[in-house]
Amino acid sequence: MTTAVLDTVEAAATIIDTIKTVSAIPVDTLVSATLVNATQAQVESISLTSSNIWMMICTALVFIMNLGFASVESGLARSKNTTNILFKNTITPAIGIIIFSLWGLNLMYPGANYAEKIYGFAGFGLEEPLIDGKLDLSYNSGYTYWTNFLFQAMFAATAATIVSGAVAERIKITSYMIFTFIIIGVIYPIVGMWGWGGGWLNVIGGDLPSFYDFAGSTIVHSVGGWAALAGVIVLGPRIGKYVDGKIIPIPGHSMPLATIGVFLLWLGWFGFNGGSVLSADPARTSLVLATTSLSAAAGAIGALITAYVYLKTLDLSMILNGILGGLVGITAGADLMSPNESILIGLISGSVVVFAVVFFDKIKVDDPVGATSVHLVCGILGTLFVGILGDKGFGGSAEGAGFSQLITQLIGITAVAAFVFPVSYIVFTIISKTVGLRVSAKEEIEGLDIAEHGMKAYNIDMDKEY
Amino acid sequence: MTTAVLDTVEAAATIIDTIKTVSAIPVDTLVSATLVNATQAQVESISLTSSNIWMMICTALVFIMNLGFASVESGLARSKNTTNILFKNTITPAIGIIIFSLWGLNLMYPGANYAEKIYGFAGFGLEEPLIDGKLDLSYNSGYTYWTNFLFQAMFAATAATIVSGAVAERIKITSYMIFTFIIIGVIYPIVGMWGWGGGWLNVIGGDLPSFYDFAGSTIVHSVGGWAALAGVIVLGPRIGKYVDGKIIPIPGHSMPLATIGVFLLWLGWFGFNGGSVLSADPARTSLVLATTSLSAAAGAIGALITAYVYLKTLDLSMILNGILGGLVGITAGADLMSPNESILIGLISGSVVVFAVVFFDKIKVDDPVGATSVHLVCGILGTLFVGILGDKGFGGSAEGAGFSQLITQLIGITAVAAFVFPVSYIVFTIISKTVGLRVSAKEEIEGLDIAEHGMKAYNIDMDKEY
Amino acid sequence: MTTAVLDTVEAAATIIDTIKTVSAIPVDTLVSATLVNATQAQVESISLTSSNIWMMICTALVFIMNLGFASVESGLARSKNTTNILFKNTITPAIGIIIFSLWGLNLMYPGANYAEKIYGFAGFGLEEPLIDGKLDLSYNSGYTYWTNFLFQAMFAATAATIVSGAVAERIKITSYMIFTFIIIGVIYPIVGMWGWGGGWLNVIGGDLPSFYDFAGSTIVHSVGGWAALAGVIVLGPRIGKYVDGKIIPIPGHSMPLATIGVFLLWLGWFGFNGGSVLSADPARTSLVLATTSLSAAAGAIGALITAYVYLKTLDLSMILNGILGGLVGITAGADLMSPNESILIGLISGSVVVFAVVFFDKIKVDDPVGATSVHLVCGILGTLFVGILGDKGFGGSAEGAGFSQLITQLIGITAVAAFVFPVSYIVFTIISKTVGLRVSAKEEIEGLDIAEHGMKAYNIDMDKEY
Amino acid sequence: MKKIEAVIRTSKFLELKESLNKMGIQFFTYSDVKGVGHQATEKAVYRGVQYDLGYIARTKLEIIVSEKVEEVIKCIVDTCKTGELGDGKIFVSNIEECVRIRTGERGVPALQ
Amino acid sequence: MKKIEAVIRTSKFLELKESLNKMGIQFFTYSDVKGVGHQATEKAVYRGVQYDLGYIARTKLEIIVSEKVEEVIKCIVDTCKTGELGDGKIFVSNIEECVRIRTGERGVPALQ
Amino acid sequence: MKKIEAVIRTSKFLELKESLNKMGIQFFTYSDVKGVGHQATEKAVYRGVQYDLGYIARTKLEIIVSEKVEEVIKCIVDTCKTGELGDGKIFVSNIEECVRIRTGERGVPALQ
Ligand SMILES: Nc1ncnc2c1ncn2[C@@H]1O[C@H](COP(=O)(O)OP(=O)(O)O)[C@@H](O)[C@H]1O
């Protein structure tokens, strides 16, 4: 590129010589438009480069959330089901990335033809990578086509992976893969299209402002959460969880693993929310990172206080869920909140998570890792906060917090619920009636690791025998 | 932004037309200042964007150091105290981020009014995020106000978390949280203000050059180290550590966890030192990354050789501490050293850590994870190296290695010691006399996980019973 | 820098005033070349800054691959050898970074004097960091000298660390360190020079196109793979692996650790392949990230299907190896492939890994972690794919897929094999004959952790005794 | 006094504990053991090779009683029987003396 | 020959080992067991629900001696008694034969 | 019926299992125990201080047989003897009753 510029400069120099002959003005102080235009083009290109770097980093961070989920979920489940959980969380992003390259991206972003619709599809496969031997960069001023594809694919995997924790320790691995296929291939892209792909949630109707969900409290987390809830209900609780009307706690097998997972998720959220700015705009990205971390931190404090006052314990697993609650809660409005609003959102979300976990347990919804409490409850909460807190004048497409925004948010939440929960419920039921959804009681007691994979997750200090 | 430029170009075109009529010069080869100015403004903005991206990444990397500390510390302690250690390291960054948003940042960076003072405060709360609906970007040419806040908050959490390892396995969790509150809310910001917030260490007095501590060998690591030492002394050793004058080793429960922790800390140091450049200046950031990694690598080799020659073992925990020693040792002068100087610093630091661990054990200072050896001893060492090695002409504000710089460094080290150690000692003593600092012997033997949290960290292969 | 620009602007303003007096043209619409040139220089600088940020991030990502290898390898080995494996993987990057600063970089990149040669050396030590108190930035338009050094050093450590998994559970730790010294200090830089340091593989001869290996399927992975194969053969299988002609499986001790490792490696590959673009060129970097992730995902699916159909199991360790196979397979042509080609490469690589693992086991090549299957077999495969798939017109230096490219690729693969395998074999044999390569049978049965390090890796729930 | 040792399926443990409790046996000691016996052992696969773990994870209870030996045996058999291979075994042996550490009491009273 | 089985608090193990050593008992075998007994079991909480682990982690020693049975019992009682519920129990039974694998020796000499 | 308890080197376990199998002993129970005895314990080092783990990881087998006691002892001694300190011990005691949980069978038939 530099050489190109130099060539241009040489060309410009000749022109300037010509000018010298027709004018008395000392033209060496003047400059040709060609040079400036070249500079201008270069500036555009660097602007794209910078933004694209940020988006690629955010993609990598969202990717690592898959490891975060794998760790949290296996840490909070029993060791006899660990291989199974790791298997699910490993295969989920693989399925997600492939599906999104084959049709998911084009189902979620069908293009202007389907604007304000409830469904659209732009055809199979990704665009050809090369135009005249060069990549088409006209895609977006903030990042390339490829960056967009990968970022979106990682998001899709995230939504699906939420389900895996809730249905853990009893779902058949093949049935899980079938559902993952459906949620990534159909459910998530359709809801995503409604909100982010130009669909009907952008023009809810009447004088209502459009639905605002910055990084996906509803579009990602609630989608996963509703599907998880449907799965848990169809599956029923784990054997031994509710005996004679009593709740029997089934402690997770590794707190270090669960903690590693939560830290990785928090880290990943830097990319999840930070990347949802869709450029490296310094003001918005850095505000988003600050609000995200403040809410996560306040989520920990909120859960700590609630667990201590209400349950009289300093339960680490609750703090961890509190952090995740804070993260999900801020996600819908991470670019709209002030620091103090973020802290408030975190405190409420972290506190609500504790009550939600206890509540779901009371109504015998057996969710081993608290996925519904974190992703569904705080997802809804976070979406509502956009109608209550935050100055919408900044950056976002929303009108500003207020009654009409709140109504819009409620409509969005309800629409997603009304679509995702029944569809998931039906899919789970069909799977259950056909290939079967749940392993046998014997396999469940033995553990899915041996029953489904023939493989124990741990062989610590057993090795002297070999 | 692109559209704005195009508008400007159109405006400019009209002007150029006017010029054409008054001059014979072929003005289409000329260009309006407006366009160039627009380009210039755009360049400024991209420059900020780039630097801000780097600073946000560094913030994320420093954040992940909290997971690094959680892993190292729990790996090097016993499994019966693992939940407790994870709890502490999870709640520490939460407390840190919240405090820094409420008052910490303004205590550490009180502004020009308090220049060269020993204390200052700019008031509670962060600045309003929005100025006329837009973020104030005039904060700094290298990054935004929000990036700065988060980066600084992560640093604060790091200083506090150093303490948690040293006092592990016997401190009451509530008392730990009280101390964390004080070190992040008072001790660390005050010392930070001395060195980085424009305080008195920048004008030590007389003809002395100012104190130089690039990324915080003293201001972060020694602060944590002195507080840790005070805690360890007030607490006393763990039960069973020193029996009949003999040292009884209490091995850590998981080397994989400890190793994961050290790698994450090394990774985090890319951001800790790399971000301390406070811009993405390619020359300085990349030099800093190279010196940091060279010193870490040499720290491993130094510890390996020392442990092998002196202790006749290939002790992994010593190699891990050696790496951390090398990292802390280079931190004060990471932007000043040549590759060979960095290797030298690493070799010395890694070697000294081994002796320090053995020494502290001999004098019955029971620090389960070697935090004092790593952060205090190598923190002091690293600060002194700035007076001995390195060309200060490059980038830094220091005068250059030499006797007067060494004196300055000593003054800084002493001042921090004279403030942090006694204050921490008094705080720990007050806590001890009031709410109590240490768990009961019964609880300590039972393990803090059950005693304080009612929760075991591991339930591996116990799950078939459920 | 901003101040410099403003000064220039002031200077320019004076000149423009002068012009005003000699011309009737309204010169405030004109602009001085000085200003534009300053802008232009600034643009160049930001361009470097951006690219350098990307390269530094990629360096950090490649660094974390060392933790990935440490985790995978220790997870797939027995718990009695865990400390030993962690030790090896911790000391390997330390050795790599130090050697590359002392001579490795100059052996791999000896400069234009040795162009098209098979060997060259530019002398010991890194260049002085400062030129007139400033870093020499003329090194490269994409990144600084220091970034280059660190990125290359991390690559070198990666090649070496491949060996450690294959020879695990029986090699003497000192002998391993000697071999690591030789592969990083001699073998890898020489092969690297052939392909990337301007050596003979760039001008294979006749009308053949030059050898193309984008990020090192051959130059990194096969080098490690051949050395690993030599080590495994000289060492022989682990005691108890092949008894009475039967294969006795020796299961890994921790699937969570193995899974963490594979996710970290996938993450690291974002930097490994993404950084091999050697700039932040948005088109190429983002394409590379997409092809890399698509191939990894397809590798998982390929291994899943193959293991299910061929072995009738859903073996997690095979899925994990399949992902790694997909990653190694795309590495040689990650900048050349379309999405569908990437998926194809991943499916084939992931599938082949499963067969390769079974095959190596059948011929009694005992490689505990499947390093040869992943790095050697898929390394060769990936290099060949460049001759079969992919449009070479884009970015790469290759001619385009086709028969002559395939021949070149075969020549490169063969040359590397013919150099690395025998040399490694001889080195391992010499070590074996002198200091000894393998621990005693008693030590092997007891475990290397106690025998070589006097240190168990896990002490879980044994701690109540203390 | 008799010692009743029962090697049972681990999955039956909680149920057995309940049953024993109901019949008044509130004290016993148990531990993880591995059994080699009739029952097919757990089948596992690793990297393409099937193998069996060579054992079954089992729980061994040790109950020392001074009376009601037959009732305890009956209770165990009733609770832990599934009819499939591998239900386990009960062994009875003699205990000559028993001491309660807390009080130093000996014999039958030490058991209550 | 007698077998002395003692189920004790794990936290008393190291102390007991010392005491036994002092009185000349240098060989024994021990293992982790879980006890169900008088003592309240460990209280744990998980996600808001309190529960007890249902057992106490204990250590079981097996000491085979040909003489000094009473001394060993006394030593164990003296060392492991705290007076609180859950100090554990000692059981004594008869051993008919003893073999040292290293030499094939039988009976009392095999014990030394 | 006799109970044969053997405390052996863990590293000899697989071999012993084979040998026992060959002589027709296909049922037994085993577990991890720790031994305190003649053999020097494992030496470990942690942060510069050498220490011994205070025990040897061992495997304890419990085999209940109605006959062939001597053959079993011989088999164990032959297989597990290395001649070095720490080969382990075998203890034989009396078992009064045996019950097969699956069927309720008693005595010798319950063993087959
Ligand atoms: N002779 C024996 N000695 C010691 N333990 C035995 C013996 N026979 C059986 N066991 C234990 O009892 C368990 C169940 O016995 P098994 O023979 O598998 O079942 P079943 O009694 O239903 O035929 C075995 O796994 C083993 O632990």
Ligand SMILES: Nc1ncnc2c1ncn2[C@@H]1O[C@H](COP(=O)(O)OP(=O)(O)O)[C@@H](O)[C@H]1O
């Ligand atoms: N009848 C018994 N059979 C087997 N083990 C017993 C028996 N009684 C007590 N134990 C063991 O001894 C331990 C301590 O007994 P416990 O009754 O709690 O204390 P105490 O003897 O002080 O009342 C129990 O946890 C259990 O392991």
Ligand SMILES: Nc1ncnc2c1ncn2[C@@H]1O[C@H](COP(=O)(O)OP(=O)(O)O)[C@@H](O)[C@H]1O
């Ligand atoms: N008197 C005993 N009571 C219980 N276990 C014993 C006794 N003597 C030896 N053992 C067990 O046997 C193991 C081997 O015994 P040891 O004395 O070390 O070997 P050797 O018999 O070759 O001298 C010990 O580790 C211990 O577990």
